[in-house]
Amino acid sequence: MLSKATIKDIQSLQHKKFRNESNLFTAEGPKVVDEFLITGYFECEKVFATSKWKGWQDEKLLATLGEKVELIEDFELEKIASYTTPNQVVALFKIPKTPLIKAEKQSITIFLDSIQDPGNLGTIIRTADWFGIKNIICSENTVDQYNSKVVQSTMASLGRVNVGYTNLENWIEENRQVPLLAAVLNGKSIASRVVTTEGVLMIGNEANGLSQALIEKADELVTIPRFGGAESLNAAVATSIFLYELTKR
Template sequence: MFNKTHTKYIQSLHHKKFRDENGVFIAEGTKVVLELLDSREFVCLQLFAVNDWLNNNENALKKYSGIEVLEIKDFELLKISMLTTPKNVLAVFKKKTASTIKSIKKKITLLLDTIQDPGNLGTIIRTADWFGIENIVCSPACADMYNPKVVQSTMGSLARVNIFYTDLEEWLQKNNTVKRYAAALNGKNINSLKEIDEAIIVIGNEGKGISDDVMKLVDEKITIPKKGEAESLNAAVATGIILAVIS
């Protein structure tokens, strides 16, 4: 039976410190939860859902074993949800073992320099999944891939994209055989880069852009041509445009 201990535990997982300590994260909503379950990439430990959701998804849940399933009331779900309007189901999943990247040859790899907004990171992960990008390399200062807002924004793509946190300068120095492009305001028009099948694309921080230390290690700056008066593009939007052009 759902109780105060469950409430405190789930609420603690809204914070990175406790997600790291417990090695778990939370996901909400039918699409996200069922996609993560179907992927088999993450082990589900607990699932909390309202009665109607459990009845409607009874057959789907039979495919998975070892999950503690608890029925909860709407007001109880509201207490543990990160969403303004809870989506009937919340699940606790084990984190994956820390990722590594085996090869970046003949692939497009995204490298994110301090993307701090969870919504932006989640959208970039989902966009990468759309374009078949296998790997995203993140600086340690990027948002946590298991932040509930990131998980929610990915809409299940978290299970299909390999996300790796490391020191970007060190990683770029080790992976210097693949050409490195930096998204910037004063670079080569991206329309000249169509149908690239191998590259590292560097996307910078929402406000400060790419750090000087990382920029020193890129081979070429690229720019999305501007027609209006906006000062800059959202990092996730820029990523989507670049991938659409070069794919």
């Protein structure tokens, strides 16, 4: 039986402030939680699972978890999960120290300026992982990678991609050695671009795009060709199409 204090502590992890204070974040559902546990991407602090969770049949996993795993009831799961239809398990993991992210030679780095929607950030992390991109650098006002909706929509890819937060301007000054590509609505078609193996792809805010200051710093302005009526593309969709084209071999 979970105490009121425990429930309150877990619920507080929905807020960035409390995640930062405790250095913990939550993951939900067997797809993400099980993969984090099996791969060890993140150090596990605690697992709360109902009897439906398949992990109860995995003796090796249970031995590793020891007292970190606790059987709870469905109504308790509902209280600690952020989703309205929670699924079997909620787990707490330790937030690792954010690596200092550099734009590596011979690879593509993603740069996100003020992405606000958790689903968009999660989907970008998942797509980056699909295309083998290792590093994403975010402006300080981009949504937190440990927001539970971000974690969920990465589908466990959060463990395979480095995501860092920093001041853009400073970061760009230190990463001048690879080309900076700015995603805009009136640039050169990405389809006509010569294949590249290294660079920083800069993606802007959902409603306002990239800031003028960042556009001015870019080496090249790139655009996804449009043949229809929509004013813009969803930020995660646009990022994904750029990544597909840039990583094509």
